Amino acid sequence: MAVSRHIEEFHGLPVFAFYADPGDRRELPAADAVAWRISVDYGAGTEFEDSWRAFHAAVDPSAVKALVIGPWWAEDYEPVTATLAALVRDAALFPALEALFVADVTFDECEISWLEMADVTALPTAFPQLAELVVRGGTGLALTPFRHDRLRVLRFEAGGLPSSVVEAVTASELSALERLDLWLGVDEYGGDAGLGDLAPVLDGARFPALRHLGLANSEIQDEIAAAVAQAPVVARLESLNLSMGVLSDEGAAALLEGQPLTHLRALDLHHHYLTEAMQERLRQALPGVELDLSDAEHEDDPEDRYVAVAE
Template sequence: MHAYQHQREFHGLPVVEFSGEAGATGDRPAPGAAAWRLAVPYGAGTGFDALWDTFLDTVDPDEVRALLIGPWWTDGYGPVTDALARVVGDAGRLPALEALFVADVTSEECEISWLEMSDVTVVAAAFPRLTELVVRGGGGLALAPFRHDRLKALRFEAGGLPGTVVRAVAGSELPALERLELWLGVDEYGGDSTIDDLAPLLDGARLPALRHLALANSEYQDEIAAAVAHAPVVAQLEVLDLSMGVLSDEGAAALLEGQPLTHLRLLDLHHHYLSEELQQRLREALPGVELDLDEAEAEYEDDPEDRYVAVAE
């Protein structure tokens, strides 16, 4: 999706925009039958506080299962800190919350690199029933290692994901986690992680339930592929996603020369810099695996210095 359009479905539920209008329910769905998106309209005279208060007074928060925080600012793309604090501060009124998307904001509303985030560690502590967490944006993003016994899906989307966040994820205790997605991004926008930061994730010992791993959108995608080729975690995966980055023939060859990948259901390499020869070798080596080789960029950018990830600014 690359943050070009809003979520239409989240946590298996249709996304419904909360208009901010109190009173008559009209065609409004039951609180637990939708994923509620709260977004401050462009040029609104009131901010997220007023929208949030109206939401709690209008939609029974006891039954709400999924929330998406859209644009929270009235001007200046301010940090999400206060809006997130309101949601976390009312955690006791949201006992059924299972899924939270922080910053369902499209590039038309605000470029991903302009999104100002905050420390999201508080979310895990506030919502013990949470099974899905998505955070978009890397600027100002912070995370400390945490334990959560019910979280099944965790995704960080960024044009530059701080290495401190990657290390915090790697150092967390997430025994139920089935799906982990990290858009690593580029150094220019704060993506300063290294291959060493990923080592605990690739080991897999702390992620016994993991079945879907995405280490994507990276400037060092070839290094990741070479490490993945011998990583213990791969044996337990159904989906391996190394897409959106600058994967070249070097990285693809390392994958082919490493451990078998024939057990995978999907190998996602879209947005890549592979030659036709390497693409064909992958197809021949993995005949029973769904292989996504869309968005081949090699013919356009022969110079490695000119290669780019799918999502940066």
């Protein structure tokens, strides 16, 4: 599986693509009615700054609730640094901004591992009203621990999420955080986080409001499942996502042999390497849980198993 489609909804709002082309005659929706997608078309001969300023001129930024940033380059791939700087520079123009998605980019625009990211720490700091932050891409990605009192949803999507980013997330003070998703990825693409890096979130002390945890897309999914089976944080979760990785019967058995999971509303295990017998064990053990066992993969040799999103 690769990221093949742009998101169509974000922060409960439909995504509307804004085009800087003067020939675009569409009637624009109200500023607060959609999540605005700002991007640069390949070969357009313009810069992100051009699209960004055209957006300011056409839409009242003070009422915008959600922004989605698509490709920021017109020709060769380039770091997201200047785009992030523009967002931070103009943050005061967006006092109502609640949600930001950086790098809504599909694989045919740029493979996730080719996205040239940067330090994103300034984003939550610049937008104090931010409730949801999603960042896609791990190459060059950096983060330092930060404090935010309103952020409820935080998601990092990567084919390889650096351990330094995971450590920064788990060291941050996020008193309102309800949903945390980390696509950990593989070591080949920089995903070098281990169980020790995840310990601060698994012990349940770091994020008191957490109700959903996703530790997904990992080549150590069995080890993560075994750790989650004993993790104190699970008792207060409503949903758990261990999908997209190389989960096998070994990891699933650890889940079933650990603490009870029947209190969960949902358990997402899609893209897995479970036998039919183990899938049935899970269904029997968790009858009231919304269980996603789709995208079953079949590969007996563990060396040939793969995560859903890597390159």
